[in-house]
Amino acid sequence: MRIAVDTMGGDLGSELPVRGAIGALDKRDSLEIVLLGPSDLLEQQLDGVVGNKPEIRKRLQVVHAPEIIGMDESPVEAVRKKKDATVMVGFELVRRKKVDAVISAGNSGATMAAAIRKLGRLKGVSRPGIASFFPTLKKPVMLMDIGANVDCRSQHLLQFAVMAASCSRLLHGIDRPRVGLLSIGEEASKGNALVKKTHELLTASSLNFCGNVEGSDVYKGNVDVIICDGFVGNVALKTSEGLADAAMQMLKDEISQTWRAKIGYLLIRKAFAKFRQRIDYAEYGGAPLLGINGTGIICHGTSDALAIQNAVFVAADMVDNKVNDAIIRALFEYSG
Amino acid sequence: MRIAVDTMGGDLGSELPVRGAIGALDKRDSLEIVLLGPSDLLEQQLDGVVGNKPEIRKRLQVVHAPEIIGMDESPVEAVRKKKDATVMVGFELVRRKKVDAVISAGNSGATMAAAIRKLGRLKGVSRPGIASFFPTLKKPVMLMDIGANVDCRSQHLLQFAVMAASCSRLLHGIDRPRVGLLSIGEEASKGNALVKKTHELLTASSLNFCGNVEGSDVYKGNVDVIICDGFVGNVALKTSEGLADAAMQMLKDEISQTWRAKIGYLLIRKAFAKFRQRIDYAEYGGAPLLGINGTGIICHGTSDALAIQNAVFVAADMVDNKVNDAIIRALFEYSG
Numbered sequence: 001m002r003i004a005v006d007t008m009g010g011d012l013g014s015e016l017p018v019r020g021a022i023g024a025l026d027k028r029d030s031l032e033i034v035l036l037g038p039s040d041l042l043e044q045q046l047d048g049v050v051g052n053k054p055e056i057r058k059r060l061q062v063v064h065a066p067e068i069i070g071m072d073e074s075p076v077e078a079v080r081k082k083k084d085a086t087v088m089v090g091f092e093l094v095r096r097k098k099v100d101a102v103i104s105a106g107n108s109g110a111t112m113a114a115a116i117r118k119l120g121r122l123k124g125v126s127r128p129g130i131a132s133f134f135p136t137l138k139k140p141v142m143l144m145d146i147g148a149n150v151d152c153r154s155q156h157l158l159q160f161a162v163m164a165a166s167c168s169r170l171l172h173g174i175d176r177p178r179v180g181l182l183s184i185g186e187e188a189s190k191g192n193a194l195v196k197k198t199h200e201l202l203t204a205s206s207l208n209f210c211g212n213v214e215g216s217d218v219y220k221g222n223v224d225v226i227i228c229d230g231f232v233g234n235v236a237l238k239t240s241e242g243l244a245d246a247a248m249q250m251l252k253d254e255i256s257q258t259w260r261a262k263i264g265y266l267l268i269r270k271a272f273a274k275f276r277q278r279i280d281y282a283e284y285g286g287a288p289l290l291g292i293n294g295t296g297i298i299c300h301g302t303s304d305a306l307a308i309q310n311a312v313f314v315a316a317d318m319v320d321n322k323v324n325d326a327i328i329r330a331l332f333e334y335s336g
Numbered sequence: 337m338r339i340a341v342d343t344m345g346g347d348l349g350s351e352l353p354v355r356g357a358i359g360a361l362d363k364r365d366s367l368e369i370v371l372l373g374p375s376d377l378l379e380q381q382l383d384g385v386v387g388n389k390p391e392i393r394k395r396l397q398v399v400h401a402p403e404i405i406g407m408d409e410s411p412v413e414a415v416r417k418k419k420d421a422t423v424m425v426g427f428e429l430v431r432r433k434k435v436d437a438v439i440s441a442g443n444s445g446a447t448m449a450a451a452i453r454k455l456g457r458l459k460g461v462s463r464p465g466i467a468s469f470f471p472t473l474k475k476p477v478m479l480m481d482i483g484a485n486v487d488c489r490s491q492h493l494l495q496f497a498v499m500a501a502s503c504s505r506l507l508h509g510i511d512r513p514r515v516g517l518l519s520i521g522e523e524a525s526k527g528n529a530l531v532k533k534t535h536e537l538l539t540a541s542s543l544n545f546c547g548n549v550e551g552s553d554v555y556k557g558n559v560d561v562i563i564c565d566g567f568v569g570n571v572a573l574k575t576s577e578g579l580a581d582a583a584m585q586m587l588k589d590e591i592s593q594t595w596r597a598k599i600g601y602l603l604i605r606k607a608f609a610k611f612r613q614r615i616d617y618a619e620y621g622g623a624p625l626l627g628i629n630g631t632g633i634i635c636h637g638t639s640d641a642l643a644i645q646n647a648v649f650v651a652a653d654m655v656d657n658k659v660n661d662a663i664i665r666a667l668f669e670y671s672g
Contacts, residue, residue: 072523191486214574216578218575218578219583220582231568234550236551239551239572242552246472249473250611263603268596270596271597272590274590279583
């Protein structure tokens with residue numbers, strides 16, 4: 001198993017992806033990792049970090065990829081112009097079967113565009129999409145799509161459900177994942193035209209469809225998979241991130257007002273740290289691209305080493321469990 | 337100024353709306369309130385609560401409205417069949433100029449349907465909608481629409497912007513409210529077809545349009561008004577509520593694990609209470625219906641007395657400041 005890690009994509013430089021890669025190698029002996037980025041810089045960095053750990057060093061390879069795609073660049077244009085961008089080089093390695101998967105914390109649109117350009121779509125897939133794990137009071141839920149497809153038809157949402165259910169089944173060992181459709185009320189009559197039509201398709205399908213779920217259900221953990229178009233999914237994801245950040249800031253403001261509260265915080269901070277870990281996306285291993293003819297994981301631009309490490313594990317699990325074969329089979333059933 | 341309060345709409349019975357109404361009367365001498373619900377029950381309740389407060393009691397009137405519209409009922413059907421439902425009686429009082437506004441914590445679709453049926457739309461309005469206040473790190477932001485209109489055209493979103501900006505200007509005393517368009521990236525090229533078209537209309541308008549905002553910007557408070565279709569707005573609102581509930585639950589779980597954390601919590605709990613107050617929707621006075629030929633405020637089904645009281649104040653401020661006249665004038669400018 002060999003995974004390529006983009007070291008230049010994130011907002012925080014190459015150090016964290018490199019440390020994440022080393023963390024993954026440290027925990028799983030069977031892994032090899034290819035680091036994508038400017039080779040001079042990376043080789044130098046590796047000398048410093050794992051120069052005295054030959055067992056790790058020998059499972060690390062550097063592949064030169066000097067170009068960076070900025071967060072604000074147009075994905076389609078960027079992948080057309082920048083042949084040597086980290087994600088382009090990475091998915092080319094997947095195409096040539098030199099690596100099994102690519103991890104990137106860079107421009108997600110560009111990562112998706114590079115994957116489609118280099119690998120194409122899986123047989124039967126109309127629109128590849130991005131799934132993401134959300135923490136809940138129970139097990140994490142997989143929400144798809146979180147931003148790749150902003151104008152969808154119901155047929156696309158049905159395919160998202162089939163793909164995400166296949167992935168959830170194999171990754172989380174759930175026999176028949178419960179599928180919910182994100183809407184604005186539980187009844188089948190609630191929702192916009194797209195959602196109502198999708199409700200019909202999902203009801204007629206052989207998926208374990210549990211009906212509509214509302215925004216307030218996302219964090220309850222009563223379903224395993226939640227389906228929505230990429231515009232709605234992106235708003236749900238980013239609004240949640242924004243609220244978590246703002247709430248933490250407000251809470252800090254209040255705590256800093258009195259000595260009593262400051263002392264209380266000292267006593268409580270371990271519980272706080274555990275709580276933050278529970279809601280931390282980094283724990284959940286990034287957002288898998290589903291529907292491409294290969295394996296790719298998008299990480300948040302501010303991913304730390306742990307997030308990269310966990311994304312490597314999710315990618316390895318997806319390859320090991322042959323998620324893509326399962327998706328092709330499941331879609332074939334639906335196409336008749 | 338006389339405001340009608342629906343006492344039967346919420347999930348928690350008539351006691352909280354009654355207490356909210358009394359709280360509002362206690363704070364503002366110029367107010368009168370009409371309580372809508374089964375008159376026997378309400379008169380009995382009032383005897384118990386304000387029997388010894390004649391100054392409050394004389395500004396409280398009960399109007400018999402025996403029918404209740406359940407949260408799961410179809411709004412259009414319910415208002416057609418239940419002529420004596422609290423919201424139908426309430427907006428009939430507005431129509432006959434017996435009261436200035438209606439507050440309800442009931443079925444929001446039915447409240448909107450009753451308002452449209454009894455009062456109609458304001459001149460020039462294509463689609464009335466529901467605005468809601470979101471807490472932020474700075475001042476509250478007004479987001480519209482949060483669920484009344486699930487399939488919108490760009491022209492509808494432009495009207496939401498005009499209406500919400502008029503309301504924000506008069507309620508919050510902001511000269512030129514900053515208007516953001518909810519999307520999945522800051523650039524004008526980001527978003528679905530509806531949002532891109534709306535971006536053009538807003539750019540060409542004389543509104544103080546600040547471009548796209550993302551879900552992560554909602555709680556930052558860098559704009560005064562955020563525009564989106566009702567499906568997206570409802571998902572953003574309810575996902576936020578769900579996350580806040582789940583996060584609080586997770587934090588409690590962690591705190592209950594050790595004695596040290598429990599003691600810390602005792603020291604910190606005042607700061608916690610202040611924080612909860614800051615993120616509590618109840619502080620912000622419900623969600624105004626904008627575009628109807630009258631004034632109505634929808635409250636959350638689980639509203640407490642404070643939420644109802646603040647909604648009464650917001651309704652009174654909207655009437656006092658002639659928000660509807662401003663909306664008609666502003667829309668007239670846009671229609672040429």
